[in-house]
Amino acid sequence: MAIQVQEQPFYGLTPAKVGIWWFLASEIMLFGGFIASFVVFRLGATGWAEAARHLNVTIGIVNTLILLTSSLTIVLALAAIQRGDEAALRRFLGLTILLGCAFLGFKVIEYTGELRAGYAPWTGTFWSFYYAMTGLHALHVLGGIVVNVVLLVTTEWRRRSPHRIEVAGLYWHFVDIVWIFLFPLLYLA
Amino acid sequence: MSPLPQSGMSAPHAAGHGEAGFWRAYVFSTDHKTIAKQYLAWGLFWTVVGGLLTVPMRWQLAWPGSDVPGWGVVGASEYNVLVTMHGTIMVFFVAMPILLGAFGNFLIPLMVGARDMAFPRLNMLSIWVFGLASLVLLVSFFVPGGAASAGWTGYPPLSGKVEYTGSNWGLTLWLLAHALEFAAFLMGGVNFLTTALTLRAPGMTLMRMPLAVWHQLAATLIFLLSVGPLIAGAVMLLLDRLIGTRFYVPGSGGDPLLWQHLFWFFGHPEVYVLLLPPVGFVCEVLPVFSRKPIFGYRWILWATGGVVGLSFIVWAHHMFVSGMDPRLAMPFSISTILISVPVAWVLFAMIATLWRGSISFETPMLFALGFIAMFVFGGLTGIFNGSAPVDIYLRGTYFVVAHFHYTLFSSTVFGAFAGFYYWFPKMFGRMLSEPLGKLHFWLTVVFFNLTFFLMHNIGLAGMARRTADPRPFEMLQPHQWINEWATVASFLLLAAQIPFVVNVIRSLVAGAPAPVNPWQASTLEWSVASPPPHLNWGEALPVVERGPYEYSVPGESQDWLPQRRPLATGA
Numbered sequence A: 001m002a003i004q005v006q007e008q009p010f011y012g013l014t015p016a017k018v019g020i021w022w023f024l025a026s027e028i029m030l031f032g033g034f035i036a037s038f039v040v041f042r043l044g045a046t047g048w049a050e051a052a053r054h055l056n057v058t059i060g061i062v063n064t065l066i067l068l069t070s071s072l073t074i075v076l077a078l079a080a081i082q083r084g085d086e087a088a089l090r091r092f093l094g095l096t097i098l099l100g101c102a103f104l105g106f107k108v109i110e111y112t113g114e115l116r117a118g119y120a121p122w123t124g125t126f127w128s129f130y131y132a133m134t135g136l137h138a139l140h141v142l143g144g145i146v147v148n149v150v151l152l153v154t155t156e157w158r159r160r161s162p163h164r165i166e167v168a169g170l171y172w173h174f175v176d177i178v179w180i181f182l183f184p185l186l187y188l189a
Numbered sequence B: 001m002s003p004l005p006q007s008g009m010s011a012p013h014a015a016g017h018g019e020a021g022f023w024r025a026y027v028f029s030t031d032h033k034t035i036a037k038q039y040l041a042w043g044l045f046w047t048v049v050g051g052l053l054t055v056p057m058r059w060q061l062a063w064p065g066s067d068v069p070g071w072g073v074v075g076a077s078e079y080n081v082l083v084t085m086h087g088t089i090m091v092f093f094v095a096m097p098i099l100l101g102a103f104g105n106f107l108i109p110l111m112v113g114a115r116d117m118a119f120p121r122l123n124m125l126s127i128w129v130f131g132l133a134s135l136v137l138l139v140s141f142f143v144p145g146g147a148a149s150a151g152w153t154g155y156p157p158l159s160g161k162v163e164y165t166g167s168n169w170g171l172t173l174w175l176l177a178h179a180l181e182f183a184a185f186l187m188g189g190v191n192f193l194t195t196a197l198t199l200r201a202p203g204m205t206l207m208r209m210p211l212a213v214w215h216q217l218a219a220t221l222i223f224l225l226s227v228g229p230l231i232a233g234a235v236m237l238l239l240d241r242l243i244g245t246r247f248y249v250p251g252s253g254g255d256p257l258l259w260q261h262l263f264w265f266f267g268h269p270e271v272y273v274l275l276l277p278p279v280g281f282v283c284e285v286l287p288v289f290s291r292k293p294i295f296g297y298r299w300i301l302w303a304t305g306g307v308v309g310l311s312f313i314v315w316a317h318h319m320f321v322s323g324m325d326p327r328l329a330m331p332f333s334i335s336t337i338l339i340s341v342p343v344a345w346v347l348f349a350m351i352a353t354l355w356r357g358s359i360s361f362e363t364p365m366l367f368a369l370g371f372i373a374m375f376v377f378g379g380l381t382g383i384f385n386g387s388a389p390v391d392i393y394l395r396g397t398y399f400v401v402a403h404f405h406y407t408l409f410s411s412t413v414f415g416a417f418a419g420f421y422y423w424f425p426k427m428f429g430r431m432l433s434e435p436l437g438k439l440h441f442w443l444t445v446v447f448f449n450l451t452f453f454l455m456h457n458i459g460l461a462g463m464a465r466r467t468a469d470p471r472p473f474e475m476l477q478p479h480q481w482i483n484e485w486a487t488v489a490s491f492l493l494l495a496a497q498i499p500f501v502v503n504v505i506r507s508l509v510a511g512a513p514a515p516v517n518p519w520q521a522s523t524l525e526w527s528v529a530s531p532p533p534h535l536n537w538g539e540a541l542p543v544v545e546r547g548p549y550e551y552s553v554p555g556e557s558q559d560w561l562p563q564r565r566p567l568a569t570g571a
Helices: A015-044 A048-054 A056-081 A086-116 A123-155 A164-188 B024-027 B032-052 B052-062 B076-112 B120-140 B168-196 B210-244 B256-290 B297-313 B327-355 B363-386 B388-393 B398-426 B434-452 B456-459 B474-495 B498-510
Strands: none
Touching: A015 B210, A015 B256, A048 A123, A048 B297, A048 B327, A056 A086, A086 A123, A086 A164, A086 B168, A123 A164, A164 B456, B024 B398, B024 B474, B032 B052, B032 B076, B032 B120, B032 B398, B052 B076, B052 B474, B076 B120, B076 B168, B076 B210, B076 B256, B076 B398, B120 B168, B168 B210, B168 B456, B210 B297, B256 B297, B256 B327, B256 B363, B327 B363, B327 B388, B327 B398, B363 B398, B363 B434, B363 B498, B388 B474, B398 B434, B398 B456, B398 B498, B434 B474, B434 B498, B456 B474
């Protein structure tokens, strides 16, 4: 039986894109819950600025630059598949994965330093927030890396549904943007 | 024409279940109708568990300290487990899987003219993650220390430390089960919204979508945007319990009130997640059984939009006496009472739909009318609870228990039964017995009121909810008869479900085959076979010509015009 399947793009958005936007909306609320709680506590608490001074701002800045660059490389990967250049797709997707791993590597170095200096999740409420928020964000980075690795090692999607790299990119940008909020809130405020 | 590749719909899926074996067709199915039935099965299973948990609870309240037959004496800790798990199960494992999981999955693709959900495999993952959540919750009953017992709201510090309740793994698994369930419903929710926005049949404009679909979307939207903060809060609670973080620990900078804010930021919108789908069912049932268009389709949509918006700014009415800044009481009282305006608006539209209609009282209609009557009553007591000065007296009493049972029981039982009796022929291809259905309705409505009405009174007399033993409270002694009365009535309410069970089994075994359109309804799902085939529409998608409620149109020979263009004249 020939089955006629049809989709009506919603204001030009394919189902995959509409879906990822709804998912990201719920993610905004998840991080929003953390961020709003943090801000309310930060405004009412004393001593948090002092605690925040023990964070490694240098690593924070480096990691910010790494994530921003990775947002560029995943867009270049999208541009590559749009012009049919699979070699460039592999190159930029690989670069994005490497940058994501570098971010996590620096994060591990940072956590180790803080734990050695005696700042653990149970040291105080600031540290509880710091570890929970950055930890949750790191899990999201890890999830993004897994998606990107799947896109790198599988090839079938590249002809059948090339938009997948764009959907993965939207998620990756979101993870990037969350960090843009976390960095000043935790390290600089 | 050859099968077109569609993003999110894989080729093996489109190949159809016709050739699929048992496992692919009934267990690992991506068909939205099968997934709906799987959600329904889980929901009914948990209904039995959650319902039976009330037996020892009610027995203990009526005849405290006596032996519950087949159970033994209910101790205080045990009572806490019962009351916690009853609330948790009914809200998260009965109402959500049935109202959204079962009805949403079944109705949305059929009513908008899609072949399936936008992401069928994600949909299958959703039911499987929900099954995992159910298993985790089941296991939590049998771990040392017992299941969670910190109330369904799980307030810290009570829930923060094992020593306070004695439930260690029970409460941790309880949190895990919720996390899994939320993941399942997020996957489902993304599917619901995406399907209705992108997979509508030709001619199915947004303003021709049936209200049942709109209300599923509204409920999904509320869930999607409110659950994030609760997940954040639950992560904090889990970390507090497992590794000793300081989110909710007063004295080292934390604050237990933070949990209440995060919980109720989700928890109050959640009651609208449970209310809106049944509102949608009733909006389908009323026009069909009064042969009239729904009154004010667009006005209902605007009102529901108002409910969605306002539902996010009412949460602190649960916290009037919790120690939050008392200056917040007034704004939250106002927003709470304000939300009754759009809700009342929808109810008036429902009543206006009945006005001068040719009403017939089939079982779905009876339950729909039962929903309106009971919900209005529950809504009225909500005004008492929403006013801060009154709530300071009523908070945490049986008045509140009566209030939320009148609202939630009316939506998730009366509303769901209205939908169930209405769509059962489409879902299972068999007709239900009308006499048994009517008996079920009348017994349910009578014993529901007998169970819960007098709880208002004993609440006003000062009985606190979650009281495990009323004997030590002298002021309750003259009212103990109410507890006995409510207990007997609640047992009869449980027994009143027997006609329903008999009806369903009888119909599945030997019921009359359901015709395509037994109720002469105009929405799309009534234009395909009962039950609909895999991929729903045969070779050609339906073409939609008009709105969903064209009943008794002047000058037409039949009193209903189907939304779908007749195949004979179709393209």
